[in-house]
Amino acid sequence: MSLKTGVQQVFINKLKLINFRNYSSLDIMLNDKLNIFIGNNAQGKTNIIESIYLTGFGKSFRTNKDKELIKTSNDMAYVKIQGKKRYSEFSIELRLWNNKNKEIKTNGISLTKLSELLGNISLVIFSPEDLRLIKGGPSERRRFIDREISHINKKYYYNIMSYNKVLFQRNNLLKNISYNRKLLNTIDIWNEKLIEYGCEVILKRIEFINRLNVLSRLMHRKITEGRENLEVKYLSNIKVNNKATYDEIYESFKTKLQAKIENDIKRGFTTIGPHKDDLGIYIDDADIRIFGSQGQQRTAALSLKLSEIEIIKGEIGEYPILLLDDVMSELDINRQKFLIKSLKNVQTFITITEIPELMAPLVKEGSIFKISKGNVIKYREK
Ligand SMILES: Nc1ncnc2c1ncn2[C@@H]1O[C@H](COP(=O)(O)OP(=O)(O)OP(=O)(O)O)[C@@H](O)[C@H]1O
Ligand SMILES: [Mg+2]
Incomplete structure (x- = not known):
């Protein structure tokens, strides 16, 4: 049952956001194994997870109203990911509008239906709600x-x-x-x-x-x-x-x-x-x-x-990409350890308010992003 076997085949290496939630503009390179977003409450950690989720499912896990995802006083939100899947490159872009339906593109080509997006990349989200x-x-x-x-x-x-x-x-x-x-x-x-x-x-x-x-x-x-x-x-x-x-x-x-x-x-x-x-x-x-x-x-x-x-x-x-929003703090040490052990070979995005000690060895392999008020104020790239 370990995730150690099998080759990792899907990962996102770039995320771009414009006027998405509390981000005016964000353009970051991602680690193909582990990405940790650290920050205090209400800074924009879950917003990042939400934007990635959006590229897999075409809608948020927090709301059915796209309007809420657009930064206040703006007309459009833009989300783009680029990555590699089975050794070829792919991109997914979404434009969410205040007054019309969203536009979705995969590899630069517009989709006519939301259902065409499903299955392009596989994501598993794990949040306190779960x-x-x-x-x-x-x-x-x-x-x-x-x-x-x-x-x-x-x-x-x-x-x-x-x-x-x-x-x-x-x-x-x-x-x-x-x-x-x-x-x-x-x-x-x-x-x-x-x-x-x-x-x-x-x-x-x-x-x-x-x-x-x-x-x-x-x-x-x-x-x-x-x-x-x-x-x-x-x-x-x-x-x-x-x-x-x-x-x-x-x-x-x-x-x-x-x-x-x-x-x-x-x-x-x-x-x-x-x-x-x-x-x-x-x-x-x-x-x-x-x-x-x-x-x-x-x-x-x-x-x-x-x-x-x-x-x-x-x-x-292929293994899906794993989005872990705020779950570490809800699990005891043993379960945190088990979860961490299971993460090998799966590209993982973790949000956390502070890094627990037991994650230290794992953290060495990943990129750390410090999030404050919709900005990445500092990050360590591996
Ligand atoms: N449409 C929007 N326009 C501007 N800001 C927004 C919008 N939607 C949410 N926000 C802001 O985003 C912030 C919340 O972001 P997020 O949910 O990502 O926080 P978080 O870092 O995950 O916090 P926590 O640790 O409490 O979960 C709040 O400050 C909220 O006001
Ligand atoms: Mg959050």
Whole structure:
């Protein structure tokens, strides 16, 4: 499970920002192994992580409003990364506007759809929010699953987007049916589409979680030195097991949807489907969302995240770039050590308020950037 094997194939070596968040202008060369951004609170560390994230996903992990990313009183924000992927050079550029849609270019060529950006570079972000993944609500865990699968599977991204569109339409129709029962005749078309997209979504989620289960179990045993057994399970309100086929899911979804129709009309929204599913996380058979200590929950989150790196590696044949925003300070020494040991061969970006002693040997190999009020005031280049 170590990340030592395999050749590092993707890295970013240049980042340029203009009017992005609190940066008027930034142009830095990056280390192909480790980049550490040090600074006090509210200086612009996460903003850097966010800008890199943007080049992988086309949107922020903190907001859905591009406008917030543009430096106050400006019309446009510009982000560009340049790097190497499988020994050839690449660039990704984004222009975010106040009053029109963003423009994205890869290698100088404009993209027509956001989905074309996905998969150009692989990024894994690990933030305090992820450490709280376990304790948060089901919607956060669904977002985690959807983001991870979309990243390695474009078709999934299409299916989940389509599912959500159909869900929105069906919910509108449900509200209208309560005023006009005749409209009930038209619900079958939406049901069919909802079930079709929903089945694809559930099938892929089950497959992903089965793999996540195997990897995170191993990872968790390593971190806890064999003391704890982690298990992750897909919890579907359609009541399908982790070996279900498309046809089984289809039948079950259809039956449940039909059984709930009066309830759905009364409530004005769809109460059955993958938009209500969850990820169950257990240690030695106890649900750690309820029974786990904070430390156990964080360790489980760390195990899940590190497994994700392996899943991406397995799926696309190269290690992703790792963005660690503020996580070191949230982990105890042992877990910090484990994380650091796992970073070999993965280009890593770390934000931190101060460098802990145990990171000192690692730091020698990386570049350090001191961040103050949207400026890199000093940095040591390796
Ligand atoms: N659109 C914007 N225009 C100008 N400044 C902004 C904009 N958005 C955020 N900022 C500023 O960016 C700063 C926050 O940056 P960031 O979140 O990167 O901080 P940080 O260094 O990660 O801090 P912490 O250690 O608390 O996480 C704040 O000072 C905020 O006012
Ligand atoms: Mg921050």
